[in-house]
Amino acid sequence: MSLGTETAAAARVVRLSNPAASASPASEPGYQVIRRNGSVSPFDASKITVALTKAFLAVEGSSAAASRRVHDVVAELTDQIVASLTRRADAGRTFHIEDIQDQAELALMRSEHHKVARAYVLYREDRARERAKAETKTKGKAATATPSLHMKTADGTLVPLDSKRLAAVVEEASAGLDGVSAEAILTEAQRNLYDGISVDELALAPILAARTLVETDPDYAKASARLLLDKLRREALSFVMGQPEQATQAEMAGRYAEYFRAYVQTGITNELLDPEIGRFDLARLAEALKPERDLQFDYLGLQTLYDRYFLHARGTRFELPQAFFMRVACGLALREIDREGKAIEFYNLLSSFDFMASTPTLFNAGTLRSQLSSCFLTTVADDLDGIFKAIKDNALLSKYAGGLGNDWTRVRGLGAHIKGTNGESQGVVPFLKVANDTAIAVNQGGKRKGAVCAYLETWHVDIEEFLDLRKNTGDDRRRTHDMNTANWVPDLFMQRVEEDGAWTLFSPDETPDLHDLTGKAFAERYAFYEARSARGEMRVTRQLRAVDLWRKMLTMLFETGHPWITFKDPCNLRSPQQHCGVVHSSNLCTEITLNTSNTEVAVCNLGSVNLVNHIADGKLDHEHLARTVTTAMRMLDNVLDVNFYTIPEARNSNLRHRPVGLGIMGFQDVLNILRLPYASDGAVAFADESMEAISYWAISGSVDLAAERGRYPSYEGSLWSKGILPLDSIKIVDEARGAPVDLDRGSRLDWDTLRQRVMTVGMRNSNTMAIAPTATISNICAVSQSIEPAYQNLYVKSNMSGDFTVVNAYLVRDLKSRGLWDEVMISDLKYFDGSLGQIDRVPDDLKALYATAFEIDSAWLIDAAARRQKWIDQSQSLNLYIANPSGKKLDTLYRHAWKRGLKTTYYLRSRSATHVEKSTLKGTDGKLNAVSASVPAAAPTNGHANGHANGHTNGHANGNGHAQVEAWGKACSIDDPDCEACQ
Structure with a gap:
């Protein structure tokens, strides 16, 4: 078969909207195809199947064997194409013929059917040239009058499409963006217009048009966001005002105040907003709104807010961005004396993107169920009541959003004696399977899948089975495909690896004190149990080379992505709260190190500073950073008091210790601004400088709050009370290891004065800093994630x-x-x-x-x-x-x-x-x-x-x-x- 014959045969692929191609009923009812002439026909997925089948048979032959193979391949490809088209819910229910062809080409290339794909690409190019020639021939002749387009309103009425307003909205969205062409957006948008287009689809057309141009210039992401704002304004204004309304960005300068008051009443009426928000001085708050800050968003950030954060009722978003930020600010200012003043201060910090609260806070602040905390840490007891209480607690904590970190080290190992039944334990793994399935069943209130991380210490006799939990082979009843896992590694194990020594595994029912011991105390007690094991006095124990276990840990980490490597002793020896408990694990994202016990579930309350906004004249703006961190610490401290707690152990822990976790985002962006490659001494030095400044002002801010509101209840006896700040606590690790940690100890700021203030005044918060992943809130602020490299x-x-x-x-x-x-x-x-x-x-x-x-x-x-x-x-x-x-x-x-x-x-x-x-x-x-x-x-x-x-x-x-x-x-x-x- 010649290439020309292949091309002609493959040409049938493009005839996807030809009614003669198939008489099969449409497999995706409700979807439509826009042809190149602007007409619309029903989308029929079976036409893709027929066209692909003819193309394959033309290229590969029509033998019985080939036909059977082609049938299976085409069915799979059709499913992929239809899924790719229909999964884009934001694109409405209409596809342009070119979009369908793009997806067909994409599917062919992905599946490596290169001959068919090549022929298909060549045919598309030929057809494009033919159309161009035909258009050229019509030049100079009387052009056929362009049919006027109509728009279908919500009640089904057809009204003339307002092309002037469309052009004006695109022009406004492009203003001030050097790399953006309003003409290019309009041209692409008009390709997707048709007679009878719905209001929603008309609003989406320019958004999708701008999105396709982002790869040519990043400013199109801002233009896309501004076009999405126009759609959101129409939804929100119409809903809260009770009649169809729309407004441009310029018009909103005079309308935001009126809208905000109506928005608050709408939220309360629909039982979404806390009625207490309605008791604020709404006129004062409305006057403080800054409509121009709506223009800061990139498309990814605004679409994320639109889909997941903005309040909605009956499927309609009625919360505009500045109302959203003010809602969160009010929710955090509920207990303040000057509520309006502090709400405006918090609003300015959030809406400027200087600081962003964590997702649960953004979701729920100011609502009827204000669960604002990000993560929870628990320790699981070694009995059925304790195990299933922990699993129930996971479900309750997960319901209102929040990641979970569970310490499972206390649960006895496989083969351990069960006194009550005189039987043998099945170990920790079967219970981990239950915890895994619970996380899937309780999907954070229907907003996202529950997420949990299980921690196990390296000496636990079930550690090797624990390492295998994420494998795709073996007994699936002993696998947890959805649960994250992490190793909780004592320094002694790493020292044994360094010296190629032996390592002994135990069941915790025989070594219960190892769970709570750290540093030298752990090493001494571990040696005691090893000696007992050597004498045959331990029931369940096993010895192996430390290096062999370490290699398996790293192998599983590479092969399955789990368990992560976390270090028990630095977490405990440097913990300010070691006087009143033990850190038994970290959290879901490994940034939280708080004590847990039977009576305390640790809670982390997070927010992040946007470093990008704190660079001025090529250096870190310390004054701006100090203001931001001081206000952010107040906001985080307020979370503790207005928070909704689903279990009493979380409330007890949070109010006794009052921990918060201030982090950062935009680190990679700042390196780009400062012209510092990540792989450089300059980047390492900036990491040091920037974190020192945040640490200084976070601790100082907590001292200020202690002076105003009082110390946290468990302050006495803490490292803070002894004048041991984070920088000082490295020496404790040095001493425990018997060798200094390989780390630069230099500093720039006046820590001696701050140290004295900490000891004299006290701290409001037991913990102040933690750097979380920030994947979503960094999207909102349009900066790089956390401390991640590009x-x-x-x-x-x-x-x-x-x-x-x-x-x-x-x-x-x-x-x-x-x-x-x-x-x-x-x-x-x-x-x-x-x-x-x-x-x-x-x-x-x-x-x-x-x-x-x-x-x-x-x-x-x-x-x-x-x-x-x-x-x-x-x-x-x-x-x-x-x-x-x-x-x-x-x-x-x-x-x-x-x-x-x-x-x-x-x-x-x-x-x-x-x-x-x-x-x-x-x-x-x-x-x-x-x-x-x-x-x-x-x-x-x-x-x-x-x-x-x-x-x-x-x-x-x-x-x-x-x-x-x-x-x-x-x-x-x-x-x-x-x-x-x-x-």
Whole structure:
């Protein structure tokens, strides 16, 4: 068969809206296809099947065997195409014919049917040329009058489409954005207009048009957000005012105050807002609103707020951004004396993006059920009542949003004696399976899947089975595919690994005190039990080489993404609260280190400073930062008092110790602004400087609150009361290890004066700092996530709101200034997975500055984290990246983390070695290029790639146990929308 014959046969693929193609009924009722002439016809998925089948048979022949194979392949491809089209709920129920063709081409390329795909691409190009010729011939002739388009209102009435307003809205959205062309957005939007288009679809048309252009210039993300604002304004104003209304951004300057008062009453009437908000001086609050701050958003941030945060009733969002921020501010100011004054102060901090509260606070502040805390830590007792109470507590805590960290070390191991029945224990694993399934069943009030992390100490006799929990092989009854797991590693184990010594495993019912011991006390008692074991006096025990267990820990970490490596002794020895309890685990995201017991469930209350907003004249603005941190600490302290507690143990712990966790985001962006490559001494020094300043003002702010409101109840006896600040506590670890932690101890600020204030006045909060992942709130603020290095410079980010093209705006500006930003550069960035390293025409200084996560030696990430850790009284969510993992590299990396004194590490993220077949599709709303990527067989597949280690999102297991990446350039699974860690 000639190529020309192949092309002609494959041409049938494009005839997807031809009624003659199939008489089958439409498989997706309610969806419509816009043809190129603007007419509309029902969408019929069976036409895709028929067209694909004819194309395959034309290319591959029509033998019986080929026909059977083609039938199965086409069925799968059709399902993929239809799913890709219909999953985009925000795109309405109408598809342009070009969108369908794009998805067909994308599916063919992904599935590596290259002959059919090649023929299809060639045919599309030929048809485009033919249409262009036909249009040229009609020039000079009397043009057919363009039919006037109509819009269908909510009551079904057809009214003339207001093209002037559409143009005005697009023009307003493009104003002040140098890289944005209003004409380009309008041209793309008009392609998706048709006679009888609904009001919602008309509002979506320019939004989707601008989205497709983001890869050409990051400013289109702001234009998309402004266009989404127009849609939101129409929804919100119409709902709260009780009649159809709309307003441009300029008109809102005079309408926000009126809207805000109506919004509050609407929220109360619909039993969504706390009636106490209605008792504020609403006129004063309304006057303080800043409508112009609506223009700060990128599309990803605003769409995320629209989908998940803004209040809605009967399916309609009625909360505009500035009302949202004021609602949260009022919710945090409920107990203040000057409620309006403090609400306005909090509003200004939030709405300026200087600081952002955590997701549960944004969800629930000012509502009837104000559960504002982010994470909860529990310890599980060694009896059935205690175990199932812990599982019930997980369900209650998860219901109103919040990640869970459970310490399971006390539960006796496999084979241990059960006195009550004279039987043998099945160990901890069966109960972990129950906890896993509970997290899935209680899906955080229907908003997102429950998320939990189980911790186990390294000496527990079930540790090897614990390491296997996330494997996809073995007895599925002893697997927890949805639960995160983490090793709680004592220093003694690491010392045994260093010296290649023996390591003995015990059941905790025979060694109950090991659970609560740390440092030298743990080492001495552990040696005592080892001696008993050697004498045969222990019932359940086993000995192995420490190095062998360490290697298995690292192997499982690479293969399944779990368990994470966290260090028990630094968490406890540096804990300010070691006088009244023990840190038995960290939380879901490994940044919280708080005590737990039978009577106390630790609670973390989080928020993050946006570092980007605190850079002025090429350096850190300490005065601005001091103001931000001081107000942020007050807001976080207020959370403790207005919070809704689902179990008494959480309330007891929170009010007794009053811990908060102030973190940061935008670190990578600041390095770009300061021209500091992440892999540099300058970046490590800035990590030190910035965290020292935040630590200083966070502690100072807590002292100020103590002077005003009183010390936290358990202050006496704490490290704070002894004048031991986070920097000072490193010496405690030095002493316990018998060798100094390998860490720079330098400082810049006046710590002696602050130390005296802490001892004299006291602290309002037992803990003040923790660096959380911030994946969602950093999206809201349009800055880089937490302390993360850049994932890629051009990629598609996935979350519950869909897929979003992300372009490094700092890189684009640099490339533009050097005349290097063009279509070829965009294509190269796609081809090289967002990396500059292999693009020859990019100067070396830009390659170093914009090196991506897998191009940076993770030792630099550890060094920067260690310099931060010396200032932090809790910990930080530290992901590590490794492009080409090996046992030796992982061993070196994690030993380095321990020696630097880190308390915890988070995900290990690696990537596959193979990337093949990249297409050059556009117009797929963010799904830029198709890539098939082979993942090592050991990588987490699990139906979808829910293990977070291997850098792939939405992979699906195939027959070989490998995973297939669903779309090009996806931000890997740290952005998994089902993962609480990202929120």
